[in-house]
Amino acid sequence: MADRLSKEHRSWNMSRVRCENTKPEKMLRSMLHRTGYRFRVNVAGIPGKPDIVLKKYRTVIFVDGCFWHRHEGCKKASMPKTRRSFWENKFQENIERDLRQTKQLQEHGWNVIRIWECELEKSPDLSLEAVVKKIQEVI
Template sequence: MMARIRAKDTKPELVIRKGLHAAGFRFRLHARSLPGSPDIVMRKHRSVVFVHGCFWHGHRDCKNFRLPKTRPEFWSAKIAANRARDKSVEAALVNDGWRVLIVWECATRSIYVDSLIETITAWLQGAETSAELSSSGMSFGQSGVRNQV
């Protein structure tokens, strides 16, 4: 089952890439030279964007995330490991001087594309080191210490 899940070029990722490109941003995809191979890399802005699926990355308080009833121990451990990896990758990138934006899948479903791109653009032009964008809005700060705006 998991072999069928795409790691690259997912619908939420394509929505964001298309919008950013239309807004005039140029970027590289899946830079293997950086920790975590970010989905979108904008060297000019020294920024990276990860587009996380709410299920696979365990988005807390999200209607799209629900632990499966079959093999809950396996899924709980898998998603916890994904969260831990995401946190360490974000910390490594910030320590290397990169700005990190995490866009959750639910944001691409519930926010109009134009508003989504405007929010991402505002973050790119701002000074915040790291942020998350979900259906409930933008929050700033590193994983585990985010401030909701």
């Protein structure tokens, strides 16, 4: 099946995909701040450049996009119909990188929390409760 968009237009679309300061990240940061947690964002010196770093609790939080990080069973984790082998390789590399980064962080004494974007969209308050509970479990 051919792509309905030209190569240039597809490239333009993909260049608009954000990797930092996404809406789900901003929602979670806002909720955490209101709850009294203080944090840093996108700290480059930490493996994986986590979305949120709670240094006081040695905890990092990643807000993973369902499409890019392959949230199993999520409707947002659909497979593109064109260039299927490219996408399968791309997604597999993303999953393997996530696992590597999580392992590396844990080996350096960090607690790692991963939140799916759809969890924040469906029920922001429940997601915040889950995150706060995970943070409290590690402190």
